[in-house]
Amino acid sequence: MLLGPALTVSAILFALGVAGVLLRRNAIVIFMCVELMLNAVNLTFIALAQQLGVAGHVFVFFVMAVAAAEAAVGLAIILAIYRHQETVNLQDIHLLKG
Amino acid sequence: MTGHPTDLLWLVPALPLAGFLVNGTLALTRPGAKAAVSVVGVGVLAAAFGVAAWIVAGMGHGEAAPEILRYWTWMPVGTLSVDVAFQLDQLSAVMLLVVTGVGALIHLFSVGYMRADAGYARYFAYLNLFVFFMLVLVLGANFPLLFVGWEGVGLCSYLLIGFWFGEKVNADAGKKAFIVNRIGDVGFLAAMLLMWRHLGALDFATVFERAPATLALGGTAVTAITLFLFQGCAGKSAQIPLYTWLPDAMQGPTPVSALIHAATMVTAGVYLVARTNVLFAMAPVSSAVVAGVGALTALFAATIALKQWDIKRVLAYSTVSQLGYMFLGVGTGAYAAGIFHLATHAFFKALLFLGSGSVIHAMHHALHAAHTHEDPQDMRNMGGLRRHLPWTFALMWIATLAIAGIPPFSGFFSKDEILAAAFARGHDAPLWYLFWGAGAVAALLTAFYMTRMMLYTFHGPNRTGERAEPHLHEAPWVMTGPLVVLGLLSLVGGVLNLPALVGGGQWLHHWLGPVTAGAAGFLPETHLEPGTELLLIGVAVGIALVGIGAAVRLLKPADLVPARLARPETGIGRLLWRKWYVDELYDTVIVRPLMWISRNLLWRFLDQGVVDGAGVNGAARLSRGLGWIGSRLQTGDVGLYVVVFVIGVVVVLRAVGS
Amino acid sequence: MTATVVLFWVFAGIALVSAALCISRRSPLASALWLVVTLFALSAVYVALDAQFIGILQVLVYAGAIMVLFLFVIMLLNLGRGGPSDLKGPAGLAIAALLGGALFVQLRALPGAGPPALIRLPEGTMAALQEQQGMVQTVARPLFSDYLIPFEITSILLLAAVVGAVVLAKRKL
Numbered sequence: 001m002l003l004g005p006a007l008t009v010s011a012i013l014f015a016l017g018v019a020g021v022l023l024r025r026n027a028i029v030i031f032m033c034v035e036l037m038l039n040a041v042n043l044t045f046i047a048l049a050q051q052l053g054v055a056g057h058v059f060v061f062f063v064m065a066v067a068a069a070e071a072a073v074g075l076a077i078i079l080a081i082y083r084h085q086e087t088v089n090l091q092d093i094h095l096l097k098g
Numbered sequence: 099m100t101g102h103p104t105d106l107l108w109l110v111p112a113l114p115l116a117g118f119l120v121n122g123t124l125a126l127t128r129p130g131a132k133a134a135v136s137v138v139g140v141g142v143l144a145a146a147f148g149v150a151a152w153i154v155a156g157m158g159h160g161e162a163a164p165e166i167l168r169y170w171t172w173m174p175v176g177t178l179s180v181d182v183a184f185q186l187d188q189l190s191a192v193m194l195l196v197v198t199g200v201g202a203l204i205h206l207f208s209v210g211y212m213r214a215d216a217g218y219a220r221y222f223a224y225l226n227l228f229v230f231f232m233l234v235l236v237l238g239a240n241f242p243l244l245f246v247g248w249e250g251v252g253l254c255s256y257l258l259i260g261f262w263f264g265e266k267v268n269a270d271a272g273k274k275a276f277i278v279n280r281i282g283d284v285g286f287l288a289a290m291l292l293m294w295r296h297l298g299a300l301d302f303a304t305v306f307e308r309a310p311a312t313l314a315l316g317g318t319a320v321t322a323i324t325l326f327l328f329q330g331c332a333g334k335s336a337q338i339p340l341y342t343w344l345p346d347a348m349q350g351p352t353p354v355s356a357l358i359h360a361a362t363m364v365t366a367g368v369y370l371v372a373r374t375n376v377l378f379a380m381a382p383v384s385s386a387v388v389a390g391v392g393a394l395t396a397l398f399a400a401t402i403a404l405k406q407w408d409i410k411r412v413l414a415y416s417t418v419s420q421l422g423y424m425f426l427g428v429g430t431g432a433y434a435a436g437i438f439h440l441a442t443h444a445f446f447k448a449l450l451f452l453g454s455g456s457v458i459h460a461m462h463h464a465l466h467a468a469h470t471h472e473d474p475q476d477m478r479n480m481g482g483l484r485r486h487l488p489w490t491f492a493l494m495w496i497a498t499l500a501i502a503g504i505p506p507f508s509g510f511f512s513k514d515e516i517l518a519a520a521f522a523r524g525h526d527a528p529l530w531y532l533f534w535g536a537g538a539v540a541a542l543l544t545a546f547y548m549t550r551m552m553l554y555t556f557h558g559p560n561r562t563g564e565r566a567e568p569h570l571h572e573a574p575w576v577m578t579g580p581l582v583v584l585g586l587l588s589l590v591g592g593v594l595n596l597p598a599l600v601g602g603g604q605w606l607h608h609w610l611g612p613v614t615a616g617a618a619g620f621l622p623e624t625h626l627e628p629g630t631e632l633l634l635i636g637v638a639v640g641i642a643l644v645g646i647g648a649a650v651r652l653l654k655p656a657d658l659v660p661a662r663l664a665r666p667e668t669g670i671g672r673l674l675w676r677k678w679y680v681d682e683l684y685d686t687v688i689v690r691p692l693m694w695i696s697r698n699l700l701w702r703f704l705d706q707g708v709v710d711g712a713g714v715n716g717a718a719r720l721s722r723g724l725g726w727i728g729s730r731l732q733t734g735d736v737g738l739y740v741v742v743f744v745i746g747v748v749v750v751l752r753a754v755g756s
Numbered sequence: 757m758t759a760t761v762v763l764f765w766v767f768a769g770i771a772l773v774s775a776a777l778c779i780s781r782r783s784p785l786a787s788a789l790w791l792v793v794t795l796f797a798l799s800a801v802y803v804a805l806d807a808q809f810i811g812i813l814q815v816l817v818y819a820g821a822i823m824v825l826f827l828f829v830i831m832l833l834n835l836g837r838g839g840p841s842d843l844k845g846p847a848g849l850a851i852a853a854l855l856g857g858a859l860f861v862q863l864r865a866l867p868g869a870g871p872p873a874l875i876r877l878p879e880g881t882m883a884a885l886q887e888q889q890g891m892v893q894t895v896a897r898p899l900f901s902d903y904l905i906p907f908e909i910t911s912i913l914l915l916a917a918v919v920g921a922v923v924l925a926k927r928k929l
Contacts, residue, residue, distance in 0.1 A: 002760075002761065002764055002804070002805060005765075006764075006801075008864065009768045009771070009772065009801075011860050011863040011864050012772060012860060014859070014860075014863065015856040015857070015859050015863070016772075016775045016776060016856065018852075018855065018856050018859055019779060019852040019855070019856035020778070020779030021740055021744075022737070022740060022741060022744065022844075022851060022855060022856070023779060023780075023843055023844055023848060023849065023852040025737065025842040025843075026784055026835070026842040028784055028788075028826065028829060028830060028833075028835065029779075029784050029787050029842065031826070032778065032787055032788060032791050033779055035791065035818075036775055036778065036779075036791065036794065039795065039798055039818070042798075042810075042814075043798060043801065043802075046802050046805050046810060047805055048871065049805075049807065049882065050805065051871055051877060052875060052876065052877065053877055053881070053882070054885065054894055054898055055898070057809070057810055057895045058895060058898050058899055058903050060807075060810050060813075061810070061813065061895065061899065062906060064813060064814070064817050065817075065910045065913070065914065066910065066913065067818070067822060068821060068822055068917075069913050069914050069917030071822045071825055071826070072825065072918070072920075072921040073917050073920045073921050075825060075826070075829045075921075076920065076922075076924035076925040077924055079829065079832070079833075079924070079925050080924050080925065082833055083927070088833065088835070089842060090736045090737055091735065091737065093734075093736070094734030094735050095734060096732070097733055097734030097735075737844075737848075741851060744859065745855065747859070748855065748858045748862055751859075751863070752862060755862060755865050755866055
């Protein structure tokens with residue numbers, strides 16, 4: 001019975017995450033918006049788990065584990081870039097310009 | 099010799115082909131081996147003539163069915179099967195003997211004429227190849243094989259006309275001959291296609307059997323086929339409007355002019371009409387066209403010959419004119435008469451050309467010795483040569499009397515038979531009286547211009563110059579020998595087909611009977627009263643005598659001056675000398691517009707503009723443009739990448755969701 | 757209106773508001789902190805949706821570990837306050853709003869009536885399961901039986917992440 005509203009909230013959160021990625025230039029803030037998107041997806045899984053079984057919960061578990069790993073590595077990369085370029089503003093980092 | 103004589107029929111064309119291969123190899127490896135080339139070149143022709151004579155002698159009299167020898171299957175395509183097959187019947191037998199016999203004589207003549215030429219081996223190689231193709235042409239049992247020979251002789255004609263290709267005018271003449279022939283050949287191909295479409299076969303036996311049964315008499319199908327065939331004949335046999343290449347072909351060596359452009363290749367068209375007599379008899383319109391064009395060409399070419407100064411040009415136009423007579427003959431339905439004239443013309447025209455070759459040979463030597471650069475072929479530089487070349491003089495007069503139509507020379511009988519047939523046909527179709535009239539006037543002009551040629555060349559005072567004159571001498575026996583043989587044939591060749599009126603048996607006419615039997619059913623019965631026939635003979639002889647007499651009376655060789663001092667022609671004379679400006683007309687109306695279209699429309703616009711510009715370069719530019727777009731997208735700015743990414747996601751969701 | 761529903765709506769609202777604030781703050785530190793609020797609110801929403809274990813995990817792992825890591829890096833790079841704003845100009849704002857809106861519309865347009873009847877479990881299965889085995893076992897039992905292989909792989913992934921993070925962040929290799 002809460003499924004519909006839950007999915008709507010999840011959709012809004014996801015859209016907000018995407019808007020944030022498109023809106024910001026700071027690499028860490030963008031990363032945080034990506035985490036927001038992941039959470040929206042988690043909400044979807046949990047909402048549907050009520051009707052589709054415990055697989056939803058298990059999946060959320062995995063998403064969290066992966067998000068943790070990803071956050072660790074991603075932030076390490078940002079640190080490495082900061083040491084090199086003295087900035088985390090994505091607009092100033094365009095080594096791949098072709 | 100075991101087996102049937104015709105088992106060896108393949109040997110007749112194979113011998114000249116072998117000669118070509120041997121001489122060709124010698125031309126490439128040891129061009130100086132002139133003795134070997136002479137033996138091979140002339141030997142294969144003599145051997146071929148021997149085999150041919152033996153085979154023809156073995157043919158019975160009045161054997162109705164032609165003998166067809168199949169060698170292998172060439173093109174089995176669907177319902178059509180074209181074989182490499184030779185057909186031996188009376189018509190091909192006549193052609194076989196003429197080609198190999200006159201060919202052998204001309205090969206022998208060439209040994210002397212081309213002795214000093216560096217391309218001796220190449221010359222004989224090409225000449226042998228030509229005879230091979232000509233034999234394939236006359237022996238072929240189906241249209242495609244005939245066409246192979248047709249094209250082959252065209253090729254050899256090109257190679258031999260442009261033999262001295264170092265000079266542009268010779269190469270141009272070769273090209274002109276080939277291209278004009280090609281225009282005719284398109285008609286031949288169209289005729290073959292129509293034949294296959296309507297009759298489903300391309301071999302002579304089947305076509306001539308099915309045509310009367312399947313096609314409507316005088317209908318569009320058979321008329322179209324025959325008219326297209328005649329287009330091919332007009333190209334190959336130099337009739338109006340495709341005759342312009344033949345006078346230019348005189349740029350080649352004189353024996354080539356004798357063999358190819360007098361005796362054999364140009365007669366292929368006449369042979370073709372005689373071969374397909376059934377079809378032409380079924381299409382009265384086409385036959386009338388053939389006869390009409392022949393008569394007109396005979397007259398037209400004769401007018402041009404009146405005012406030519408180059409001895410070979412006179413003979414060239416004379417050939418065109420005489421070919422017109424042959425077509426008049428076969429167009430009227432007198433196929434045997436046409437072939438008769440083909441044979442006698444081969445004799446006396448070859449004699450005339452070889453004789454002129456002898457004259458040119460002598461003039462060349464004399465002018466060379468005197469270190470002058472006059473034209474050895476211009477009659478205005480000749481004169482009084484009978485004192486220096488007596489044999490040539492006598493033999494050429496025999497040929498002149500033959501071509502003028504003086505009895506008892508061969509030309510009289512053949513020409514008279516054609517004109518009589520035309521006159522007889524006029525009884526049913528008055529149009530033929532007009533053709534007879536044109537032929538008669540042409541006969542008058544023929545006698546006139548041939549006598550003119552003889553007068554200017556051999557009679558009167560000599561205009562070659564004091565330094566050159568002592569060097570003029572008769573040709574060696576290797577050149578005068580063939581002249582003697584041809585002279586004999588021109589003298590007595592008439593016995594081939596003596597008319598009944600003088601007690602002859604019309605031997606050739608009856609011998610060719612089985613070949614022309616198919617057509618006989620469609621031709622109107624013509625009959626000439628003996629009285630009318632005698633009158634016509636009288637008229638013909640009279641015309642010839644008047645022509646000769648007028649020339650002797652009106653033309654004064656003593657008034658001529660050497661070519662370098664001569665004044666240009668004026669008035670009518672100029673018109674005739676300039677060949678009625680036909681070449682110039684063709685150039686303006688056909689050649690220049692074609693060149694313009696080729697250069698501007700096809701080359702600049704289509705090839706460079708469309709194909710290169712839009713097509714090839716355009717595709718490259720398009721790729722470059724797309725690549726440029728792609729590279730502009732690679733900014734290295736992650737923000738842009740994300741935007742594109744999200745757009746893609748939205749699109750995919752839209753596609754999935756709907 | 758049961759307590760669950762009220763719980764849901766309140767905390768969902770908080771989550772939405774704090775998410776919106778998260779993406780629009782000028783200071784990265786503020787963004788991070790608003791994100792923490794969002795995660796807490798979502799944890800409460802999970803509880804309302806009968807996923808109590810996951811809700812606790814969310815607090816422990818996400819808000820507790822991952823966000824700490826974020827804050828740590830922000831402090832390390834001294835991005836706390838000051839410096840020019842990193843929000844894009846009006847053009848960027850327009851694009852972001854447009855695409856975000858388009859995405860939301862698409863997501864809502866997907867069948868919102870729930871999963872088809874065929875794969876739906878009978879009503880109340882989950883609740884029964886949870887009463888029977890307890891919260892943790894409901895998730896743990898499938899994790900170690902049906903989903904054992906993904907579990908092991910995830911552990912390797914974490915190992916790889918640790919090694920990678922250490923190597924990437926070192927000053928000298």
